[in-house]
Amino acid sequence: MRMKIMATSLLQTLGLGLLGPAACLATLLLGASSTSAGAAGGADAALAPPLTIIVPFTPGGDSDLSARALAPFAQKYLHASSVQVLNKPGAAGQGGVPSTKAFLEATPDGNTVLMGRGGNIAVAPALMVHAPYTPEDFTILAVLQIDPxxxxxxxxxxxxxxxxxxxxxxxxxxxxxxxxxxxxxxxxxxxxxxxxxxxxxxxxxxxxxxxxxxxxxxxxxxxxxxxxxxxxxxxxxxxxxxxxxxxxxxxxxxxxxxxxxxxxxxxxxxxxxxxMVGWSVLVAPPKMPAPALARWRTALQKIADDPQWVNGIEQSGGLVAIKSLPRPAEFVNDQFNLYEELGINLGLRK
The missing domain is CATH 3.40.190.10 (Periplasmic binding protein-like II)
Structure with missing residues (x-):
């Protein structure tokens, strides 16, 4: 098992320093971290199991608010019986890394996903000599938005x-x-x-x-x-x-x-x-079954066409990226490689 070497002075800022403007998406929230089954697509729709969106940061940050803004739309288009946004920030000053690492052990059934930001998914591991994970360890569902x-x-x-x-x-x-x-x-x-x-x-x-x-x-x-x-x-x-x-x-x-x-x-x-942009990314654990992956990607395409969700992204100054980045894993890996090279060249890796 690879060692975790946490450079606290570096990671203290990753949770905040890499935050983009997703906080404005709060205007889309329905006022709770869990939405009712009635919004899931009508009484006649066959409801899927409850959905949990893990946020590896404290409430109020960009990852959290991106997740809460996505929740009602994920419930609607996945026909989930409920959606819970669950904050698992871990110890202070670690930039969401421990909780992101722990998420890799979740069951890859499509019912538990994680809302990440560039900081915890790409930058933090790129700047660590003994990183506990890399983007390739996750199933990348979609880059939701880019924040210039x-x-x-x-x-x-x-x-x-x-x-x-x-x-x-x-x-x-x-x-x-x-x-x-x-x-x-x-x-x-x-x-x-x-x-x-x-x-x-x-x-x-x-x-x-x-x-x-x-x-x-x-x-x-x-x-x-x-x-x-x-x-x-x-x-x-x-x-x-x-x-x-x-x-x-x-x-x-x-x-x-x-x-x-x-x-x-x-x-x-x-x-x-x-x-050099901020971004929100939705990921699943590794080895996600093809039917679950297809179900999510179909729903995300519908979310990308929903004018209410799109308006929230644009009002925050972000760019909707679900359709403009059809190969999200490639984008995330490119970002990881960019920061890894930059960290090596500038002596920032710890």
Whole structure:
């Protein structure tokens, strides 16, 4: 059995630092973690067994709220007699890793699934030398949504475009500061990746590690740092109010609908930055029987066409990914490989 080596200083932030804007999906919730059988598709429908969606984090985070937003739709299209969202966060500071590992022992009958985020499914194991699991250990049902980032500076910053940031880092190594939600957070890794693909050394920028993504945004607003990359929900209001200037967004589909005047990463010559996104993924235990897998994938295709669920994703600043990523396991494995390589190159693996 592979050893678990938990790098607490790294994983403390993965639960929060890699959170995207899924919290806004709370508007879709029906007010409870379990929905009634009456919503499952009508009295005449043959009801399937109860469904449990495991969340390896505490209530209120993106994984939790994504699961609760999905629950009524999963019940409707799977004809489940009930759906329970069950939080199993494990010990504090471990980024959901222990509970995610334990989930691999669940019965692969399709009645117990796990709602993961990029942090616990890909980034955490990628940054661990002796990871307790990799994405290949799971049955990947679907990537539900992708949450792009916005890299921004203060409105009064001399940086007008990404090239200005690169030139300043090159001219003043170590002087340019950026805020993060902690070591290994998306704010941390996205800026380091930006520096890497721009041909600069990682020590050319100075990280200011804070407790949360909200704190990272506030540090930028208060002038404590020169640069930060954060979620659409956190950045867009301040860009629209004129307090921040968006340099680019990392949406793989181009410009963000919320900020049509801001260029995409592709437009500013940073195509690979579109890999730096948050995401929610629904997984099952390994060796899931083909009928159970087919049942879930059929239901997920129907969920992807449900305007109420789609509207919730879009209102949160996310991109619906169920149909745009027909090979979800390939996407998740690519993300794992990206962060593993980045961790090795930057000396972040513990």
């Amino acid at each position: 980032l916005v890299c921004a500076v203060r409105a009064d910053s001399p940086y007008q475009k990404p090239r200005d940031v690169v030139d300043d880092i090159r001219a003043r190594p170590g002087a340019v500061r950026y805020s993060t939600a902690g070591i290994g957070s998306v704010q941390n890794l996205s800026v380091l990746y930006f520096v890497k693909i721009s041909g600069l050394k990682p020590d050319g920028v100075k990280a200011v590690h804070l407790a949360s993504s909200g704190d990272a945004t506030r540090a930028l607003l208060d002038g404590e740092v020169e640069l930060s990359c954060g979620s659409v929900l956190l950045m867009v209001p301040h860009i629209k109010s004129g307090r921040l200037r968006g340099l680019f967004g990392t949406s793989p589909t181009g410009r963000l609908a919320q900020l049509p005047a801001m260029p995409s990463a592709q437009e500013v010559g940073l195509r690979d930055m579109s890999k």
